[in-house]
Amino acid sequence: MEIAVLGWGSLIWKPGGLKITGPWSPDGPLLPVEFARISQDGRLTLVLYSGAQPVQVLWSRSACASLEEAVADLAGREGTPKKNIGYVSLFSSDFRCSAVPEALDTIREWGKAGNFDAVIWTDLPSNFERNANMAFNPDNAVTYLAALKADTFQKAKEYIMNAPEQVSTPVRRHFEDIFRWLL
Numbered sequence: 001m002e003i004a005v006l007g008w009g010s011l012i013w014k015p016g017g018l019k020i021t022g023p024w025s026p027d028g029p030l031l032p033v034e035f036a037r038i039s040q041d042g043r044l045t046l047v048l049y050s051g052a053q054p055v056q057v058l059w060s061r062s063a064c065a066s067l068e069e070a071v072a073d074l075a076g077r078e079g080t081p082k083k084n085i086g087y088v089s090l091f092s093s094d095f096r097c098s099a100v101p102e103a104l105d106t107i108r109e110w111g112k113a114g115n116f117d118a119v120i121w122t123d124l125p126s127n128f129e130r131n132a133n134m135a136f137n138p139d140n141a142v143t144y145l146a147a148l149k150a151d152t153f154q155k156a157k158e159y160i161m162n163a164p165e166q167v168s169t170p171v172r173r174h175f176e177d178i179f180r181w182l183l
Contacts, residue, residue, distance in 0.1 A: 086123030
């Protein structure tokens with residue numbers, strides 16, 4: 001099977017044991033991605049986010065022989081259950097896309113145009129509002145970051161600065177303006 005793995009965050013610079021066959025290509029689909037998830041260690045991380053400004057994500061080819069194996073491989077890399085891995089089979093009606101369901105058609109069309117059999121991605125939802133106790137927007141993301149302890153702030157900064165340059169979201173640009181980071 002030809003399976004594309006979509007990425008926009010740490011998968012790109014730290015794939016770990018993810019089984020991919022080549023480098024990350026910058027010509028993935030345009031998807032609504034934003035720094036809208038608070039990770040277990042307190043960093044703000046990139047996730048699909050409904051209403052976000054679409055950015056072009058990256059992709060690589062999975063070395064796995066089946067969709068089931070590729071989903072399990074990405075779940076293992078992400079340290080999450082398989083239910084948090086989105087996928088679409090391009091030769092059946094089988095799919096899972098829960099974080100931002102409206103992204104499915106874009107992913108499906110991109111996968112068809114690339115002659116893939118399937119496309120997979122990390123499908124974690126935003127948890128910012130629940131975990132930060134405030135609405136998600138650029139100003140509140142800055143407020144959240146500014147309140148972090150120094151070591152957690154440094155990890156958050158490293159994640160943001162390591163994100164692919166093409167993943168230039170409104171929140172990322174706001175961080176750059178407020179904190180004077182050279183991204």
